[in-house]
Amino acid sequence: MVKALIVDDEFNVRDVIRHLGQWETYGITILLEAKNGHVAKSLIEKERPEIIFTDVKMPGMGGIELIEWLDSISYPGKVIFITGYNDYSYMRKAIQHSSFDYLLKPIEYEAFNHTLEKSVQAWKDDFEHAEVLEDVKKLRRNQLATAICLGDRSDSISLAEFLPESEGYKLTLLSFYQMHNPDLYIQKLSDELTDRKLGNAFSLQTDLNLCLVITIRNQWLSVEEWISQEFDIPVRLVTEEQVETLSDIRTSFQALQKKLEEQNFRSIHRLDEIDAARRMEDIVSYVDMYYMEDLSLEKLSNVFFLSREHISRKYKQETGMTLSKYITELRISQAKSWLKQKDKSIYSISTMLGYQDEIYFSKLFKKVVGMTPFEFRNKNDHHESKGVT
Numbered sequence: 001m002v003k004a005l006i007v008d009d010e011f012n013v014r015d016v017i018r019h020l021g022q023w024e025t026y027g028i029t030i031l032l033e034a035k036n037g038h039v040a041k042s043l044i045e046k047e048r049p050e051i052i053f054t055d056v057k058m059p060g061m062g063g064i065e066l067i068e069w070l071d072s073i074s075y076p077g078k079v080i081f082i083t084g085y086n087d088y089s090y091m092r093k094a095i096q097h098s099s100f101d102y103l104l105k106p107i108e109y110e111a112f113n114h115t116l117e118k119s120v121q122a123w124k125d126d127f128e129h130a131e132v133l134e135d136v137k138k139l140r141r142n143q144l145a146t147a148i149c150l151g152d153r154s155d156s157i158s159l160a161e162f163l164p165e166s167e168g169y170k171l172t173l174l175s176f177y178q179m180h181n182p183d184l185y186i187q188k189l190s191d192e193l194t195d196r197k198l199g200n201a202f203s204l205q206t207d208l209n210l211c212l213v214i215t216i217r218n219q220w221l222s223v224e225e226w227i228s229q230e231f232d233i234p235v236r237l238v239t240e241e242q243v244e245t246l247s248d249i250r251t252s253f254q255a256l257q258k259k260l261e262e263q264n265f266r267s268i269h270r271l272d273e274i275d276a277a278r279r280m281e282d283i284v285s286y287v288d289m290y291y292m293e294d295l296s297l298e299k300l301s302n303v304f305f306l307s308r309e310h311i312s313r314k315y316k317q318e319t320g321m322t323l324s325k326y327i328t329e330l331r332i333s334q335a336k337s338w339l340k341q342k343d344k345s346i347y348s349i350s351t352m353l354g355y356q357d358e359i360y361f362s363k364l365f366k367k368v369v370g371m372t373p374f375e376f377r378n379k380n381d382h383h384e385s386k387g388v389t
Contacts, residue, residue: 002120003030003047007040007054007066008082017053017082022113026120037061041069049077050123051116053103056083059348067099078119082107084293101139104208106289138187145202145212149253156246159214164197166216168242171249172223173256174201174211175236175265177305185231186211192230198223209303212253217242228268234305236265260302279304280314287323291330292354297323332368335361339377346373 004023008014014033023031032049034040038061040054052070054063067079081102100122101115118135141162147153163169176182183203189211190201199215215223220239227235238259240252259265283304287295297308300323304311315323331353338349350361366372371379 001029002027002051002123003032003049004028004051004053004116005032005034005040005043005047005049007034007037007052007058007063009035009055009058011035013055013082016107017112020107020109020112021116023116026113026117028116028120037063037066037069040066044070044075044077051119052077052079053082054079056081057352059344059352076123078123080115080119084290100136138190141200142203142205146205148249149204149212150206151250156249159246159249162200163214163246164199164216168217168244169199169246170215170217170220170239170242171252171256172213172215172220172237172239173253173260174213174227175238175260175302176209176211177234177303182209182211182233185233188230189213189227192226193223212256214249224268231268233269235268236260236305237268238265261298263301263307279306280311280318283311283315284318287327288330291327292334292352294354295323295327328364328368331355332365335365335373336369336376339373340380342377346377349373 004021006014006017008017014035018031018033021028021031023029028051030047030049032043032047034043036058037054040052041061043049044052054066056063063081063083067081070077070079078100081099082105083102084105100119103111103115122136144153144158148156148159174182174186176185186201186203193199193201193213193215197216198219199213202212202214204210204212213223224237238256240256240259243249243252283300283306286300286303297312300306300311301308312323315321315326319326321329335349335353338344338352339346344352346362347358350356350358353361355361355364362372362374365376369376
């Protein structure tokens, strides 16, 4: 009898996950739900579920605090985070506390059930199955590289386990187009580099569209030629001068990031053949999904392989609004919905919408709506008490 627990403060998200999973197929006989970390903690202590799916951002006790507690008691269950694309700071904590895996919203059927199957199998045989071992090893490898690049770990030499010996290394950053799934390509590149003893490729856990490639001295040109022949999707790449030791990885990675942000990259398989109108639809859909995250024209430019000026001009043509106004409209609309539900404080609403300053959020809300969030909630309560809808 295997139990699974779904932790999310949104009922509709829990409902989607409940109907998405092939629970019985993978041996899940009891499905539990919790609306926040506090409720989940009580359920875990009582029911001891083997598999836990948890959101990151929740009022009260969120997913990070929950996994920190689970880690402190050495909980044997497998924890899978469900998170938004840009939850960078949160994913650092997830890596540090050894989450089994994580899924990105919007949740896809195949990806969800693949992760469900892996987590159940991992729990059953305690990582003895070779395929599961390889998946876990790959995840840990990527987590290690990410932590080193972010400065969360200083033991860069630990990456030597995944690299051939060399008197020096060259670092290259690959950036993939947002609407493509680069995981298979990154794994294919990793396998090729490992087989030829040329280096390795690491999928960065803070941005799944970025790949850090570390190759041995004077071998990058042959690797780039292989990528040009084997990859059939657009790739941007920036390269850094060779580093003498692995301890230079973080500094070199920061230089690569800066080059990418400054649009100082080369391209393999440009996106010229993709219809521009469809790409703008992709951008609008992306903003509709991640409007509560830290979005900017620069970030969209890097993600969608279009210039900031082009996105700014076309976005207004597509929506009738500037990007900043469009995001504000979406956030205020969501704020109104949450204010009517009454179970979230104004502070928690402002935080979940991406505003760290409650006062700023209240001023912005008043500017758009004509009243403060507090006045809006009171007015809504007053109408309901009179039977007005």
